[in-house]
Amino acid sequence: MNTTRPLPRIGIVQGDACGIGPELLSKLLEHEEIHERAQLLVISDKRVFDAGSAVSEIKANIKVISAAADIRFSPGHPQLLDTRCLDPQHITPGEVSIEAGRAVLKTFGLALDLAEAGTLDGICFMPFNKGAMHMAGIGTEDELTWAKQRLGITSRASEFNVIKGMWNARVTSHIPLKEVAGRLSIPHIVEAILLADQTLKKAGYANPRIAVAALNPHAGDGGAIGREEIDIIQPAVIEAQQHQVNVTGPFPSDTLYLKVRDGHYDCALSMYHDQGQIAIKLLGFDQGVSVLGGLPIPIATPAHGTAFDIVGTNRANVQPALNALRIVSAMASDQPHRFA
């Protein structure tokens, strides 16, 4: 890492206040190495932050400011932008709350606005609760789509799941399996491959090795059990190769993830939701990181949820959040490097 350049400016968003997010904030700040990777701004209601610190029993050394105009980044001197949007007295830890949902949209929205204004180079958010966000009126399917709309992005953006150097992206996601084949097209897959290539390059992979999954078992067995590989996926891979991308496939999905696990590839591209999720969850993805790629700034979050069952017990493991912060710091740096 080149320490003569300024460290990336990263916003840490509090997450759903009814979950373990607030506890994680002070745990993150306690890790000294993170201050050598990024200059940090925590975006949270101070009362929520303090409630989290009470659970973690960590007194963080952080300067509280109340307006964006007061933001002064400085390595080793994190600031807390107090959003005054949620009184913890109004929520019950471990229960879905519309007020907590509203606070999520407020704090995450503020972070996106600061990024758009050029104040932040990257965002790391603590777990959201989808139910709470929907109650609070997010109005879109998820935070990725919401962020795209807020930033006015119409090109492809995608969630990447990352664990121990393995990346996975999906061509289709939350749709009926029956509709998957109809949504696969050469341009669509090429776009997804190119986005994977760009995103991993930002994450410090000089020449990311991307493996594309087949749709049908045994990759269609030469067309005997499905033609999508021959008609769509293979041509898309060839087209992407012409863009100088190190991509191969389509591979049968029952052996592809073994090869990814064993380090033969950096990133898998799955055709449907469960294809990738089955493998990476089995490989321990609950301890992994989700990266939102395709936005003007990198965004990352721990893959686990709000963990309502352990809120307030100080048992929350900070490692996935720490990894999310490391990845986003590496990606936001003007010298791309692998985070580990």
Add this chain to the structure above:
Amino acid sequence: MPFGITMGDASGVGPEILLRAYHANLLANDVFAYGDAAILAAGAKLLELDISLNVIQQPSELIPGTLNVVDLDCLTSEDLTPGKVNRKAGAAARNYVLRATADALAGKIRAIVTLPMNKEATRLSDPTFCGHTELIAAACDTDNFTLMLATPEVVCTHVSTHVSMEESIARCKTDRVLNVITLTHDTLQRFIPNPRIAVCGLNAHAGENGLFGMQDLEEIKPAVDQARINGIDAEGPLPGDTTFYLAVHQDRYDGIVCQYHDQGHAPMKLLAFESGVNVTAGLPIIRTSVDHGTAFDIAWQGKAFTDGLTHAIDYARKLASD
């Protein structure tokens, strides 16, 4: 009662694995082979293994401390053609399986453990041959059977396997799902009194209440409900991406019913690429098999893994436990 291993196609890795597993003391005294003594003798010489063969006519004639073989006497040492599709070897492999199945049906052996046949070779003498398992099922006079992938922790079955994704979606129907749940339950019940069966959904998040597809609610759920009425401890439809995690890491289930090929094969390979065992569920006899083919490219070179055979024998023993 002993366990019988069919040695499989002589040109492939089957007989080689048998000889090497025996030589490495991996076969117990109640395990014997169905095959050709001439091939095993010539093969032992080729592999430079010192093996004492004992030719028998009936499983009851086993002599401990030797590799006992029910010699079907189909082949000579001339027929040992490593890696070559051989009409005689293909026909012989069929005979080993038919004899072993007959002995199992007659109650002379507790289970059959099969080493791989070569479809192309067997078809040269029997054009109607469409698969190893189909051959055994026909000999057992049943057509209601299914492949079960097994590891020590969990087993999985499939509502459909080698068909396109489009076809597997079409095959996700209540009666099929219920049948596979029942076959899975009945097989596991051989050694688990009340097996816990998880049934995966077809769609992402098991359909999220119809948001991502209706089959989970309309086809799978009624099958699970009926299985429960029938006294089976079945649960589902469950999201396919967490079911294996729950079964393996939290010991929540003994068996998992998957809706399509990769939903089960992908996680099973991640869990146990080399220790997986195939079980045929639904037969009146116990049959397990190694989880690989004849591997002609490496046959008789001393490279093939022998662990698959010992896992398959261990699993047969488990299924045969009283």
